[in-house]
Amino acid sequence: MSKIRITKQFSFETGHALYGYDGKCRNVHGHSYKLSVTVIGTPITDTNHVKLGMVIDFSDLKKIVKEEVEDVFDHATVFNKNTPHIELAKELETRGHNVILVDYQPTSENMVIDFAEKIKARLPKEIALYSLKLQETETSYAEWFAADN
Template sequence: MGRKIRLTKEFRFEMAHALWKYDGLCKHFHGHSYILRVTVMGEPIEDKKSPKYGMVMDFGLLKQIVHEEVVDRMDHALVLNNDSEHQALLSLPEMGERVILTQYQPTCENMLLEMAERIKPRLPKGVLLHSLRLNETANSFAEWYAEDNK
């Protein structure tokens, strides 16, 4: 009988972006209130001497990892494609703004791919990243599943 359990923790952050060369309104600077759901999978620890006995993973550790790799970096940041031609960006860091320049178009989809790559190696042994869901708005989201990316 299987003992796999999935744990999910939800995170919220504010972030702005613009989609370079996009043919719609999202080519302009705009922001979102993102909701990120991170689901990990593993088996509860069976060692009765372990302080984590009965847990797949401590929710506090999952929170720490996701904050360090995603939330603390992206919250209240402006994320743009490094190839974009926004000359005004050159003065933003001097104004104390948080600007992240990426090698990719900062769509919900591409951000999920980066988030998965940042979170996966930080998880404890035996705990796998199962899925990510990133809501960009109340009714628009993208999902990443490990089983789809083998």
């Protein structure tokens, strides 16, 4: 049977700041991110299976991405925990803000790598993560492809 790729799209709002950056993005700001998640697999052929013909149920993929990415990053502010932004993060947290501290500079490139690892770990063994596209603005995005990694 043929391998088929399916894609589900997600969106979330996240703030961040790039410590040490030489442009405007060194300031705290936010984006309306759009994440496209593409997986690859063989459609189910068992005629007794309730998901006959599916690679993975879109709702199952949605649950994974919602729990690993959307619920975590939506309306949060992301900082590299190895920078002086840690002080700002602590202040925001004391004021009730949702702050995420990561081990990397929170660029789209690094975020898409982080998301790929989290999503791959949750997929059923017969389904592979094929690619991710994280769109930061209307004209800018980062892509991750399994074939490149």
